[in-house]
Amino acid sequence: MTEHLDVLIVGAGLSGIGAAHHLQSALPDRTYAILEARDTIGGTWDLFRYPGVRSDSDMHTLGYRFRPWTQARAIADGPAILDYIRATAAEAGIDRHIRFGHRTVRAEWSSAQARWTVEAVHRGETVRLTARFLHLCTGYYRYDAGYTPSLPGIERFGGTVVHPQHWPQDLDYDGKNVVVIGSGATAVTVVPALAGRAAHVTMVQRSPTYTMTLPAEDPIATRLRRVLGVRRAYPIVRWKNITIATLLYQLSRRRPHLVRALLRRAAVRQLPPGYPVDTHFRPRYQPWDQRLCFVPDGDLFAAIRQGQASVQTGRIAEFTETGLRLESGAELEADIVVTATGLRLLALGGITLAVDGRPVALPETMAYKGMMLSGVPNLAFTVGYTNASWTLKADLVSEYVVRLLRYLDRHDLDWCVPANDDPTVTERPLLDFQAGYVLRSIDDFPRAGSRSPWRLGMSYAHDLLKLRHGAIDDGALRFSRRSVAREADPRPA
Template sequence: MTEHVDVLIIGAGLSGIGAARHLQAAFPDRTYTILEARDAIGGTWDLFRYPGVRSDSDMHTLGYRFRPWTQAEAIADGPSILRYIRDTATEAGIDRHIRFGHRVTCAAWSAEDARWTVDATHGEETVRFTATFLYSCTGYYHYDAGYLPEFPGIERFGGTVVHPQHWPAGLDYTGKNIVVIGSGATAVTLVPALADRAAHVTMLQRSPTYVAALPTEDATAIKLRRLLGARRAYSIVRWRNIILGTLFYQLSRRRPDIVKSMLRKAITRRLPPGYDVDTHFTPRYQPWDQRLCLAPDGDLFTAIRRGRASVVTDRIEEFTETGLRLASGARLDADIIVTATGLRLLALGGIRLTVDGRPVDLPETMVYKGMMLGGVPNFAFTIGYTNASWTLKADLVSEHVVRILRHLDTHGYTTCVPTNTDPTITPQPLLDFQAGYVLRSVHEFPKSGSRPPWRLGMSYAHDLLNLRYGKLDDGTLRFSRHPVTPRPDHAPRYSMG
C-alpha cells in the first residue's frame, strides 16, 4: 500500500534530523517520514570511521541552532558528533519517524494530484510513498565509494591499501610504516591520529594545502557556560564564531597576502627550526580557494616535530611491491598505504526526478535561493556552505521551508514553484570552489544563476536576512491553488508557473 505524509524527508544525517526537528516544532500535527538508505542515524558521521575522524568546523556553528553543544571540545571527534545527532533525534522522538534501509530511487510530481510519488528500495522490494512536499537532505557526497585515481602498479603492492571512506574495523597499524596519500582535511586528520601507534607516518602530497592550528577546547565558551548557562553561552559563542569566521574569509578574499603571511608565521613557529615550509606548507592557490584545514592544538605539527610523521611533496610514478616510487626517483616503503585522495559527489543522492512525466535534467535546472529547483514544485534540498559550517545553512533552509509551508496553509495554496522568466540571468557553476572533488563533479549538478534569487550565496549574513526574514511571495516563487501548466516565455526547461 502507498503511504501518504505531508512532508517526506530524505536522509537521516545532520541535515535530515535538523529538518525534522524544525518541522516538528512548527507543525506538531503535520505528518512526516524520513527515508534513510543506510541502517543508522548520522549520515556522514556514521559512515566515516577512520582514526581521528572529527569536525573541520567548530561545534558552536556545526551544532544546531536549537540545541546547544555543551561539551568542552569545540573541535569534536566523530563519535561525539554522532552521539549529538542521535541524542537530538531521540529526545525529540524523531527516531520514530525514520524508515531505515530505504534508498530512494525516483520521485515523480503530479500537478493534477499536487503531490509527489516516491519509490524506494527496501531489501528486494520497492516501497512507495506519496507526499505533499519533498525535502532532500542527502548532502552531496557519494556514500558508496570515494574517489580513487588510477595508480600505476597498485596491484603489485604487497601491503594493505585503504581508502578512508571504507576503513576496516579490525585494521591493526601498530608499529607499521604508513603512507597517507593526500593533503586535504582527511589526510591532515589521519596523520597525527595514526602517528600515535604507527612506527612512522608519511603524508605524501602533490601540492600543499593551507593548515591552521586551533585549540580543541574553547576557553571562552567554557567560562560563559559556567556564568550564563548552556543556552545563552552557546548563542554568544556561536555568533562570535560566525562573525570571526566571516571576517577571516573576507580578509582572505580581499587581502590574501596578509592571510598567507599570518598562516605561514603560525606554522613556522610550530615546526622544527629550518623546516622547509615553502615546499611543504605553502600552497600555489589563494586562501579559501579551497577549504582551510584545521589541526586541533596543532597536532599535525606536533607529530612532525616529534619525528613521528613527515611530509613529502612529490608525484607518484608507480606502486611497487614494497611501497611507492616517486617522480623524483625517491622511494617510500610502506606496510599500509592510505588513499586519502578525496570524495565523489552525487547530486540529490542520485534520485531521479520527474515533473508531470518529464525527466528533470539537473544540469539544465537553476537553483532558487540555494535550496529549490526552478520548475520543480514543492521541493527543497540542503547544500551547506563551503566557507563555513554546513549546519549554519541547513538550519536556515529548514526555517525557510517552514515559512513556505506556513504560507501555503495560511492562503490555502497547494503548490509553490520557483519560476524564472528573466532571460538575462545566465547559468553558472553551482559551487564556485576550486577543490578537486568539486571540479570533478560540479557539471552534474544544477546551475547557479548570475543574480539573486538564483545565485547560490556563501554568506551567512545575507542568507539570514533573505531566508529568515525576506519576502516569500517575491514574484519568482509562484503559489497556486490549482494545477499549474508550463510557461513558454523565457522559462527554464522545466519551469512551471
C-alpha cells in the same frame, strides 16, 4: 493503499534530523517520515570510522541552533558528533519517524494531484509513498565509494591499501610504516591520529593545502558556560565564531597575501627549525580558493616535530612491491597505504526526478536560493556552506521550508515552483569552489545564477536575512492551486 504524508524527508544525517526537528516543532500537526538508505542515524558521522575522524568546523556552529553543544571540545571527534545527532533525534521522538533501509531512487511530481510519488527500495522491494512536499537532505557525495585516482602500479604493492571512507575496524597499524596519500581535511586528520602508534607516517601530497591551528577547546565558551549557563552562553559563542569565520573569509578574499603570510608564519612557528615550509605548506592557490584545513591544537605539526610523521610533496611515479617511488626519485617503504584522495560527488543522492511525466535533467535547472530547483514544485534540498559550518545553512533551509508551508496554507495554495524568467541571469557553477572533488563532478549538478535569488550565497548573515525574514512571494516563485492545474491540464488525475 499508498501512504500519504505532508512532508517526506530523505536522509537521517545531520541535516535530516535538523529538518525534522524544525518541522515538528513549528508544525506539530504535519505528518512526516524520514527515508534513510542505511540502517542507522548519523549519515556522514556514522559512515566515516577512520582514526581521528572529527569535525572540520567548531561544534558551536556545526551544532544545531536549537540544541546547544555542551562538551568542552569545540573541534569534536566523530563518535561525539554521532552521539549528539542521535540524542537530538531520540529526545524529540524523531527516531520514531525514520524508515531505515529505504533507499530513495525516484520521485515524480503530479500537478493534477499536487503531490510527489516517491519510490524507495527496501529489502529488494519497491515501496511507494506520496507527499505534499519533498525535502532532500542527502548531502552531496556518494556513500558507496570514495574517489581514488589512477595510481600507477598499485596492483604490485604487497601491503594493505585502505580508503578512509571504508576503513576496516580490524586494521592493525601498530608499528607499521604508513603512507597517507592526500593533503585535504581527511589526510590532515588521519596522519596525527596514526602517528602515535605507527612506526612512522608519511603524508604524500601532490601540492600543499592551507592549514590553520585552532584550539580544540574554546576557552571563551568554557568561561561563558560557567558564568551564564549553557543555554544563554551558546548563542553568544555561536555568533562569536560565525563572526570570526566570516571576517577570516572576507580578509582572505580581499587581502589574500596578508592571510597567506600569517598562515605561513604560524606554520613556521610550529615546525622544526629549518623545515622547508614553502615546499610542504605553501599552496599555489590563494586562501579559501579551497577550504582551509583546521588543525586542532596543532597536532599535525606536533607529530612532525616529534619525528613521528613527515611530509613528501611531489607526484607518484609508481608503486613497488614494498612501497612507492616519487617522480623526484624518493622511495617510501610502506606496510599500509591510505588513499585519502577525496570524495565522489552525487547530486541529490542520485534520485531520479520527474515533473508531470517529464524527466528532470539537473544541469538544466537553476538553483533558487541554493535550495530549490527551477521548474520543480514543492521540493527543497540542503547544500551547506563551503566557507563555514554545514549546519548553519541546513538550519536556515529547514526554517525556510516551514515558512513556505505556512505561507501555502495561509493563502490556500497547493504548491510553489521557482521560475527564472529573467534572460539577463547567466549560469554559473552551483559550487564556486576550486577543490578537486567539486571540479570533477560539478557539471552533473544544478546550475546557479549570476545574481539573487539564483546565486548560491556563502554569507550566513545575508542568508539569515533572506531565508528567515525575506518575503516568500519575491517574484521568482510561482504559486498555484490544484483546481487551477486541473482546469489547465486535460489529463486525468
